[in-house]
Structures are given as C-alpha cells and as structure tokens.
Amino acid sequence: MSYRILLIEDNPEMAENISSILHLARYDVTHAPNGKIGVDLAQRTQPDLILCDIMMPELDGYGVLHILNKDADTASIPFIFLTAKADKSDFRAGMNLGADDYITKPFDGHDLLKVVETRLKKSEFLKTSLGNTAGDVSAFFNKARELKDFQKLSENRPVRSFKRKDLIFMEGQSPNDLYFIEKGKVKTYKVNCNGKELITGIHGEGEFLGFVPLLEDKVYNENAEVLEEARLTIIPKSDFITLIYSSKDVARKFIKMLSNNLEEMEDRLLEVAYQSVRQRVASALLKINSRFAEENKPTLITIARRDISNIVGTATESLNRTLADFKDEGLIDIYGEGIKVLNYSKLEKLSH
Structure with missing residues (x-):
C-alpha cells in the first residue's frame, strides 16, 4: 500500500x-507551498498523513491544524x-491543538521516516473496527499493545459463560470491567418505583456493554x-481507560457509540409518547429482527413476550x-x- x-x-x-x-521510501507525496493551499488539498484529497511547517506567512501551521x-x-x-523551534511552549501549543507529533529541524532522514512510519501504523490501528466478532476485538486490543503507548496493558482478558436470566451487572454497582458479547443476547433494563421494567436495549454478538459508566466513572444506572x-x-x-485516555481517536469511537445509543433512546421515547401500540410493536419486531438477522438465514425472534412488551412499553396481554x-x-x-417476520x-x- 502506498500511503499519501x-x-x-x-x-x-x-x-x-x-x-x-x-x-x-515509496510514499506518495503532494507538496503545498503555503497553509491556505495545504488546507484546500487536505480537504479535497484526504491524505493519510500531513507534515506541516509552523512558521508560514498568511496562515501558519497552528491555523492549518485548527481548521x-x-x-x-x-x-x-x-x-x-x-519546526525549527524546540521551545516547550511551542510543543505545548501544538499538542493542545491536537497535533500528533513534532519533528524539530534540522533532522536526518531516518528520524523523519521513523516518526512517519509510527504515526501511520497508529492511524491504521485506529481505523480498525471496534469489533463485530471476538476476533475483531482481540485484534483491536492486541494491535493497541503493538503501539508504544499501550505496551504495558494487561494481557489477561478472561471469557465467561452466562446462563439465561443470569445478571451481568446491577444498577448501583461500581463497574470494574468492559464486557464484549461473543455469543448470545443480553438485555439492559431499569425498574421504576412500582416494579415496572423498562428495557433500555437488546444487545447481541459484537457489542460492548457497560462502557458509559466506565467513561463517566459512575455506578451502573x-x-x-x-x-x-x-x-x-x-x-x-x-485496559479500556488506558485506550480511551491515550488516544483522542479511540475516545471519538466510543463517543460515537454513545451518541448512537442516545439517539436510539430518544427515538424510543418518542415512539412510546406518540405512536400507537400497533406501530410500536411493528417497530420493535423490525428492530429486533434486523439486529439479530443472520446472513442468508431466516430470523426467528426467540425473545420472551414479556421482554418484547417491556421494549414496546405495553402490557404483555396487549x-x-x-x-x-x-x-x-x-x-x-x-x-x-418464536416469531418470524413475513412481510x-x-x-x-x-x-411510521
């Protein structure tokens, strides 16, 4: 692969x-003679890496990075x-803006290539998916350990089996781990003061559980x-906290996951508030079916009626x-x- x-x-x-x-070194290089042209080229060509001088007329390197x-x-x-400057204040200003690294002039070719190679390797790792299979998750954390920032992470990631109706965690507990579902289905739910259960999510293979309390340093809600x-x-x-706080890009991935969760919850609240029972049941069946559909296989929804009714927000009889x-x-x-969707x-x- 030729990096740009x-x-x-x-x-x-x-x-x-x-x-x-x-x-x-077989890199594909495009040169921009000033900051304005550099910004335009970056936005149009989406390079794999940017090397940028700091001291430039009109638009300096800090301005380029900010845009x-x-x-x-x-x-x-x-x-x-x-940069030709080696003052700590210059380094701090750039890092506060989000720069990934510095090369101080003068430098030799070996130093330049080493920094470029390291940053490209880290970028490739961060582009990997957070995982739809156990192999993806294992690769994600193992690749993290190849990077300098993550070499001290724990090597132990035990796998546990759970039976139906087993509790993985409870509201009010302090979180100690991040959970990744290799196999099976898990529901998350809250219980109100009257003992009524509201399912907040149905989770299947390839999904993470419990990352929000870890990020917020709070108990499970x-x-x-x-x-x-x-x-x-x-x-x-x-392992998880080190990954999150060592890299803005890893943090951005989980923030995206969190925003998706919030959007889904907002949609469900709107459905409960404004849609009929028929509409909500139809929507729930479609979502459950699409979430757990297997390629080239008809999906049979085997989730208990009580759980489906708690997703819909209605009585089981209804x-x-x-x-x-x-x-x-x-x-x-x-x-x-179970239930099979036909139409x-x-x-x-x-x-709708």
Missing part, C-alpha cells in the same frame, strides 16, 4: 529535501508539525441480564393481541419457540 502524504512547507529547498526522502480539526473529514488525519446463553469477553477497566392480529394479517408467523414492507409502513 501531504507536505505543507513554504521553504522550497526544505520541501524538496523532505519530498525526496519520502519518495525514496482541519474542525472538519470531521480531516480531524482524524495524523498531523505532524515541522441499569441492569444487564442474559436473554440467551451467552459468552462474554471481560476487558479489564485499566402485545399478544397485537401479535395475533399481525398473524391474521399475514405480517408474521408465530411458532412455539417487512407492510410492517415498515405500519411502524
């Missing part, structure tokens, strides 16, 4: 020297400052109970009546062990 590097440097001789070194960090498409591109026999990887709190109506209308089929398009129309 954008060099923003106003000194022609310095730019030629750096470009030639990078070309010899690119405000753009979601360029904020995660590794950014390395080139909900319970997690196994719906089907499950196998969970237990990731020590120290759910059963609605499901019977859906069966009569040819939207679903009901088996002894997706009609359910989608009904859910």
